[in-house]
Amino acid sequence: MELDVVDLSRLQFAMTALYHFLFVPLTLGLSVLLAVMETVYVMTGRRIWRQMTKFWGTLFGINFVLGVSTGLVMEFQFGMNWSYYSHYVGDIFGAPLAIEGLMAFFLEATFVGLFFFGWDKLSKVGHLIATWAVALGSNFSALWILIANGWMQNPIGSAFNPQTMRMEITDFFAVVTNPVAQAKFVHTVSAGYVTAAIFVLGVSAWYLLKGRHVEIAKRSMTVAASFGLAASLSVVVLGDESGYLTTEHQKMKLAAIEAMWETEPAPAAFTVFGLPSQQDRETHYAVQIPWALGLIATRSLDTVVPGITELVAQAEKRIESGLIAFDALQKIRAAGSSTNIPAEVKQAFEDHGADLGYALLLKRHADDPRNATPEQIAAAAWDTVPHVPTLFWSFRIMVGLGMFFIALTATFFYLSARRTLDRYRPLLWVAVLAIPLPWIAAELGWIVAEFGRQPWIIEGVLPTAAAVSSLGAGTVLMTIIGFAALYTVLIVIEMALMLRAIRKGPEPDDAPEATLIPENLVAAE
Amino acid sequence: MILHTLIDYDTLRVIWWLLLGVLLIGFAVMDGFDLGTDMLLPFVARCDIERRVVINSIGPVWEGNQVWLILGGGAIFAAWPPLYAVSFSGFYLAMFAILFALILRPVGFKYRSKRDSRLWRASWDWALFIGGLVPALVMGVAVGNVLQGVPFHLNNDLRIFYDGTTLIELLNPFGLLCGLLSVAMLVMHGAGWLVLKTSGEVAERSRTAGSVAAMLTIALFALGGLWLGAGIDGYAITSPILEGGPSNPLAKTVALAPGAWLANYDAHPWMLAGPALGFVGALGSLALLRARVELGALLMSALSVFGIIATVGLSMFPFILPSSVDPRSSLTVWDASSSHLTLFIMLVATAIFLPIIAAYTTWVYRVLWGKVEPREIERDGSHAY
Numbered sequence: 001m002e003l004d005v006v007d008l009s010r011l012q013f014a015m016t017a018l019y020h021f022l023f024v025p026l027t028l029g030l031s032v033l034l035a036v037m038e039t040v041y042v043m044t045g046r047r048i049w050r051q052m053t054k055f056w057g058t059l060f061g062i063n064f065v066l067g068v069s070t071g072l073v074m075e076f077q078f079g080m081n082w083s084y085y086s087h088y089v090g091d092i093f094g095a096p097l098a099i100e101g102l103m104a105f106f107l108e109a110t111f112v113g114l115f116f117f118g119w120d121k122l123s124k125v126g127h128l129i130a131t132w133a134v135a136l137g138s139n140f141s142a143l144w145i146l147i148a149n150g151w152m153q154n155p156i157g158s159a160f161n162p163q164t165m166r167m168e169i170t171d172f173f174a175v176v177t178n179p180v181a182q183a184k185f186v187h188t189v190s191a192g193y194v195t196a197a198i199f200v201l202g203v204s205a206w207y208l209l210k211g212r213h214v215e216i217a218k219r220s221m222t223v224a225a226s227f228g229l230a231a232s233l234s235v236v237v238l239g240d241e242s243g244y245l246t247t248e249h250q251k252m253k254l255a256a257i258e259a260m261w262e263t264e265p266a267p268a269a270f271t272v273f274g275l276p277s278q279q280d281r282e283t284h285y286a287v288q289i290p291w292a293l294g295l296i297a298t299r300s301l302d303t304v305v306p307g308i309t310e311l312v313a314q315a316e317k318r319i320e321s322g323l324i325a326f327d328a329l330q331k332i333r334a335a336g337s338s339t340n341i342p343a344e345v346k347q348a349f350e351d352h353g354a355d356l357g358y359a360l361l362l363k364r365h366a367d368d369p370r371n372a373t374p375e376q377i378a379a380a381a382w383d384t385v386p387h388v389p390t391l392f393w394s395f396r397i398m399v400g401l402g403m404f405f406i407a408l409t410a411t412f413f414y415l416s417a418r419r420t421l422d423r424y425r426p427l428l429w430v431a432v433l434a435i436p437l438p439w440i441a442a443e444l445g446w447i448v449a450e451f452g453r454q455p456w457i458i459e460g461v462l463p464t465a466a467a468v469s470s471l472g473a474g475t476v477l478m479t480i481i482g483f484a485a486l487y488t489v490l491i492v493i494e495m496a497l498m499l500r501a502i503r504k505g506p507e508p509d510d511a512p513e514a515t516l517i518p519e520n521l522v523a524a525e
Numbered sequence: 526m527i528l529h530t531l532i533d534y535d536t537l538r539v540i541w542w543l544l545l546g547v548l549l550i551g552f553a554v555m556d557g558f559d560l561g562t563d564m565l566l567p568f569v570a571r572c573d574i575e576r577r578v579v580i581n582s583i584g585p586v587w588e589g590n591q592v593w594l595i596l597g598g599g600a601i602f603a604a605w606p607p608l609y610a611v612s613f614s615g616f617y618l619a620m621f622a623i624l625f626a627l628i629l630r631p632v633g634f635k636y637r638s639k640r641d642s643r644l645w646r647a648s649w650d651w652a653l654f655i656g657g658l659v660p661a662l663v664m665g666v667a668v669g670n671v672l673q674g675v676p677f678h679l680n681n682d683l684r685i686f687y688d689g690t691t692l693i694e695l696l697n698p699f700g701l702l703c704g705l706l707s708v709a710m711l712v713m714h715g716a717g718w719l720v721l722k723t724s725g726e727v728a729e730r731s732r733t734a735g736s737v738a739a740m741l742t743i744a745l746f747a748l749g750g751l752w753l754g755a756g757i758d759g760y761a762i763t764s765p766i767l768e769g770g771p772s773n774p775l776a777k778t779v780a781l782a783p784g785a786w787l788a789n790y791d792a793h794p795w796m797l798a799g800p801a802l803g804f805v806g807a808l809g810s811l812a813l814l815r816a817r818v819e820l821g822a823l824l825m826s827a828l829s830v831f832g833i834i835a836t837v838g839l840s841m842f843p844f845i846l847p848s849s850v851d852p853r854s855s856l857t858v859w860d861a862s863s864s865h866l867t868l869f870i871m872l873v874a875t876a877i878f879l880p881i882i883a884a885y886t887t888w889v890y891r892v893l894w895g896k897v898e899p900r901e902i903e904r905d906g907s908h909a910y
Contacts, residue, residue, distance in 0.1 A: 065635040072595060078609075090609060090863065091864050111889070113893075333681070490632055
């Protein structure tokens with residue numbers, strides 16, 4: 001298969017984003033857990049909580065540096081590989097990224113140094129403030145990056161400017177309060193909390209199985225189970241499908257996730273199992289639960305969830321409307337100064353400008369979209385369907401894992417309340433083996449959200465294929481190989497250091513407590 | 526929103542040109558001493574504990590310092606989207622080299638001392654050296670190429686095309702000179718930091734290295750200035766500038782002229798303050814290193830970094846990225862910014878957050894004040910680098 005620069009650029013972006021997202025969820029969640037543990041230390045004065053904060057902090061640090069490193073690549077990649085995208089939407093997309101730096105990264109990165117190096121230089125409360133600043137900073141950064149990402153999914157508060165040939169901001173408040181962004185923020189941050197909770201739970205379970213660091217492990221599990229239960233409930237209940245009915249393509253994403261080819265009368269059935277086929281445009285061997293999808297997706301009994309075929313028909317109409325806008329745009333540019341533009345051309349662009357991006361979908365099929373044949377228009381309309389089997393399965397595995405996390409954290413929450421955390425060895429083994437699962441769920445979540453956004457880079461505004469830099473395929477291939485080699489070496493080293501630090505366990509406290517604290521005095525969380 | 530019309534579009538553009546300078550200088554001053562320290566690591570520190578002292582001197586602060594680069598990237602994206610799009614993709618392989626080196630750096634800091642093996646630690650020390658040298662060198666080379674004009678052009682859709690910006694082509698004599706200047710300048714700055722934060726042998730070796738680097742900085746900066754005036758064509762806008770015009774570079778005409786990069790200094794002699802500070806800072810750093818005024822030497826090298834980077838910006842104003850193959854595609858302050866509203870919103874955000882950042886950064890440096898001692902590192906166990 002011959003890969004062109006678009007495919008290669010997408011591959012490189014996906015690779016970096018998926019890799020970056022191996023580190024981010026743990027940073028998000030563990031930073032909060034560290035802050036919680038240290039708060040307990042400051043409030044109770046029990047040094048075991050300081051020891052816990054330091055131990056989990058060591059693991060946090062090993063993970064954190066790779067998140068920082070790859071975050072830089074993420075930010076630079078837009079300009080490097082997606083320069084037309086950067087020009088076309090930088091006016092809107094750049095602002096949240098810059099604010100992320102101002103508000104979040106500085107806070108997180110400046111105080112993370114004090115977290116590690118400030119134990120002896122700061123008062124108890126001073127150090128606690130540093131730890132909370134790190135947690136706050138990393139969570140703020142999730143907010144702003146998801147405001148940027150939410151705009152790619154639901155580009156509101158902006159308009160195309162023919163003079164500068166780009167999208168420009170019209171309503172910043174709308175961009176910040178984008179409902180898709182808000183839903184994504186809650187969902188993503190909760191997913192990070194689940195990841196950290198399961199990580200802490202699993203590592204602590206391993207200590208209990210080995211009979212090591214029992215006191216620290218039990219307390220850590222208590223914190224992790226309660227935090228994890230709340231987070232996993234939130235991640236499933238407040239899944240980001242709540243945003244999936246806001247725009248055409250979000251509806252398309254939902255229809256693809258459900259492999260729902262035809263619109264069904266409300267409330268639609270939920271397909272638990274099936275083999276969707278992109279080619280046959282149907283789902284073989286479907287097993288369905290009546291009503292369930294309609295209830296989940298619309299929270300109502302009578303809202304219709306549109307199917308893929310109907311959405312493709314709508315896309316075809318928008319392409320035709322987009323062609324009028326495209327034609328008007330060429331005339332506006334030919335006219336030169338704005339006074340020379342005929343009134344009807346101005347009107348046509350005003351009426352159809354919102355569909356301009358749909359005309360650009362034709363660029364793959366015809367050099368000048370205006371010369372496209374009806375067959376080419378129909379083909380471009382079908383291009384708006386993302387790869388259904390990938391979305392169908394990614395979503396189901398992700399949701400299945402989410403349910404499992406609820407069950408797991410609820411079980412340990414119960415055991416912790418009964419003070420029987422170490423009684424059931426098989427359960428402890430389940431917790432250990434569950435450690436990688438949140439990462440799988442998080443990566444699948446990225447695939448559903450971003451792979452499901454295709455063929456758009458900005459939904460309805462700019463197709464991915466039009467957004468790349470004019471680079472040679474060989475150049476991009478070279479950097480893919482370079483990054484892949486570096487990422488592979490670093491993840492191997494990272495995992496080895498993590499395992500080493502876990503095997504080594506918490507360091508003995510330098511100032512042991514005067515009195516031994518009985519197990520039944522563990523602070524309730 | 527109509528609030529943004531309080532400040533007119535062109536004024537905002539000039540403010541954002543200044544802020545671009547503030548952010549780039551902020552990066553070069555704050556992360557610059559980290560990069561300089563990385564470059565000095567294998568030379569001023571010989572045994573393991575010395576190396577750990579050097580690494581731990583920047584251990585608690587490099588993460589915050591590196592955010593200046595992230596913020597710089599983000600702010601260019603937000604305020605100067607065409608600049609972000611053209612420079613990051615045009616210098617694609619150079620950017621890749623920088624990223625590759627910068628990825629090694631954090632990992633090197635964090636992972637180096639986690640194992641006892643000599644080979645492990647020596648490998649990371651050299652990774653850190655590369656992590657300091659490559660960004661310093663490549664960024665300098667890139668600036669040298671920007672001053673000569675970059676071979677790109679824009680088509681009518683404002684899509685960007687490049688006519689040869691491979692790494693080899695970037696490494697032309699003037700580009701290399703600027704690269705070396707950047708390395709010398711940051712080594713001088715890093716040495717100033719190490720003299721302040723370490724003691725004994727390491728500080729002595731840093732003092733010597735810093736003095737040599739300061740002299741090189743002065744020589745290379747002077748040479749670069751002469752070369753810029755005599756051997757490199759500058760650019761000038763030859764069409765009337767539309768007041769508050771749209772950000773579309775293709776609306777103007779541009780001509781190349783020998784010595785045009787020095788024209789601003791004739792028109793506005795106060796701008797000579799830029800190059801003057803570049804020299805004064807480096808000389809001051811040299812003198813104060815000798816006189817053992819530690820903090821003073823570091824502040825002087827920061828002043829030199831400020832002056833040298835300001836000189837580049839002032840020489841080129843209003844150009845920010847000239848095109849050598851299609852001069853009218855050149856990006857200038859008047860036609861490469863984001864919209865009026867975005868510039869205003871970003872100014873508000875910066876005005877709110879930059880002072881807060883300055884306040885807590887100052888607090889952190891005060892908490893960490895003082896020299897890094899070997900026994901401190903040994904006591905700190907796994908938390909020290």
